[in-house]
Amino acid sequence: MKPSFLFLLLIAFTAQAQTPSTGITIGHVDTLYSNILGETRKLWVYVPKQAEVGRYTLERFPVVYLLDGEDHFDYVRAILREMSEGSDLIPPMILVGIVNADRNRDFSPTYSTSAWYGDAPRRYRTTGGAENFTHFLKEELIPSIESRYPVAPYRMLIGHSLSGLYTIHALLHHTELFEAYLAIDPGLRWDNQWMIQQAKKVFTSKSFQDKKLYLTVANTYKMPMDSLLISQDTNRASEFIRANFHFASLLQSSTPQALNFQTRYHESDSHASVPLISIYEGLRFIFDYYHFPAQWGLYLDPDYQPDSALIAHFNHVSEKIHYLALPPESRVDRLASGFMTIDQPQKALACFRLNIRNYPTSAHAHERLGDFYAAMGDKAKAKEYYTKALSIKSLPDTRKKLDRLMAEK
Template sequence: MMKVDLISLKKAIFFCFVSLFSVTALKAQTIKNNLIVMGVVDSVHSKILNETRKLWVYVPARDSTFAQQKYPVVYLLDGDSHFPSVTGMIQQLSNTVCPDMIVVAIPNTDRMRDLTTNKIAALKTSGGGENFTSFIEKELMPHIDSIYPTTPYKTLIGHSLGGLMVINTLVNHPNMFNSYIAIDPSMWWDRGILLNQAREVLKQKNYSGKYLFMGVANTMPKGMMDTTQARKDTSAATTHIRAILKLGDMIQSDTAANKLKFAYKYYPNDTHGSVPLITEYDALRFFFKNYGLPQETRMKIYNKDSNPEEVLAEIQSHYDNISKQMGYKVALPEDLINNFGISLITRIPKMAFAFLQLNIKNYPNSYNVYDSMGDYYDAIKDKTKAIAYYRKALTLKEFADTRSKLNKLLATKDTEPKKSQKK
């Protein structure tokens, strides 16, 4: 008979539980009238561009159980092409790999005008990139911040000519965004004029706290085996990839001085058209590699011998580090702390209480934190305190499930036999 390693088995069961918890915690897309709704169509009139621009906006589906949250914002160039894939990826990775984020996709009206840095005579509308950048900074961003629940952290994503604009923004307007994703950027534009400008600027500016990830597709001609050959080649067939590789090598040599957090990756099995998705995925993992709660901490949460105060201090320290990266205070998520607390009520009551009590401290105006503490006291058979917490929850929000639990406890309490009094 095969022997079973009980410790390994317990770890495997725990891993499956945590994985399932993480997946089921993800918010589903909204369903309305039998349609799966990914976002809303918004618009803003631009005086700078002299036109009204349509926007596709994704806002994470909010569970009304929890307090209102604010989110970092992703600005997506060529928005109509990349909106479904980027929103789906962020939704899948949110709160385990990266934060939930709002996505603002900007569909094109005149791509050649908006996504090129300077004019080429043969392309009549080209060269409006700086105007387009001014539109984003002075009209679009204020519009988004005034309507949607945003935080200051912003990311810019662009592919091809959009990638050219990402690099242009990093070089000439570095404070507009915190992180930049340039996907196979068209650095060849106008004989590499931006490449030459970047060489000088990147040596001088301080990019501390800024991130850039660049994806490079395999656009080499058939028969060319690797990027070493491409770097040495002088034919027109390698102009595109050579310019990108040159930029990557140049930035990498300057990061020690300019403090830019930079990574770039060559994808030998992806073309110019297929490279966006994998680049965006790797970029998010690079930007937020320390965002998710470490597995070691999760193991401690479910260890009955752990000290609750020490575990919570470790979690708080983790979110303090996230706050430093994001540039603003990132609170411990109410839903995450609540779900840990609820799942621990019957298993490790002392840990459950510590989590639920912390949520009351951090979110005193949320009805949910009192409802959950009511569930805790109900589970440990302290009906008096359970009733008090359910009543507190209902003073903040009338919720049918909480009302039902309260009424059930009150009915049970009324039917309990009274203790006989001594004469």
């Protein structure tokens, strides 16, 4: 296999006051040569900032594999960051946007030259490569990502339109490859609804234990009729949406064994506009167990024990996500700071100690406990934890704090 090369992708948002060199880094570009596909594939990769700054203990993150990466990477990355760092609705996640080479080839499960409008475009002559693309994912791309990035054992696949068709293909025929599947207005009319016929067989013979599917359908017909009437329509123009309604109905009626799924019809959204809202809603559904709510009224309760509550909550998260998910160090640190702000030092102390239990090799966790004791006027304890922090890692600011305490009488 040829080597891969990693370099920064800079997306510049230029304003009048900016120089041409000013930019905002939103990810990396990675390339991987595929022996299976016989070509070099470009990847756009975003890693949560917890992995890039040395302040907190390096965490491991679930991975989102995003098809049609060049079309969706920017806003999906922004949604992931806001929903994790901003509101703690989902865990921080690595995003891998797979840039297309020949999407008609890679995402189509069968060879078919018939487009939805009846013509046979030249670009369809390479169709039918979904299985080969799956081999690329399974044998080359995923192992490469997992060997070079701090990944947790949880993978999600997101696809829209033709790549949504592939997402359903992967769910049915390579169920073990991902834990969650988000299919956005998929092209299920492909080859006379071939995938739906496959689903009828697979749904009765396979278990989808611990798998989640979120399926959205856009209004591609633009006629004033409800979903039932659309499903009964015979106009060629409604074939795309009819196939998606057919699949959604099949999900409801066949109840695939153990599959946790949700479908949503967005009557007011087009095929082009539906991905944005689908990503947000799909992530909310897939990680509906993750959020640890900030209930300040509860936090003020003198009997409330934040460390016990966090432990119980993330034990539940671990059961759902199927790996040990500890409360993120940065999140607990923010919570502790909040308790200090509202004059709840014992609760802050419980959070600082929880971080040290979970991340015993974190210099920052020990420094923060030293800060707590310094704020409480316990110089001996503050010196103890500053010293411990410095024994783990050389931190100039911590050294200054310790020297200042040592100089005091």
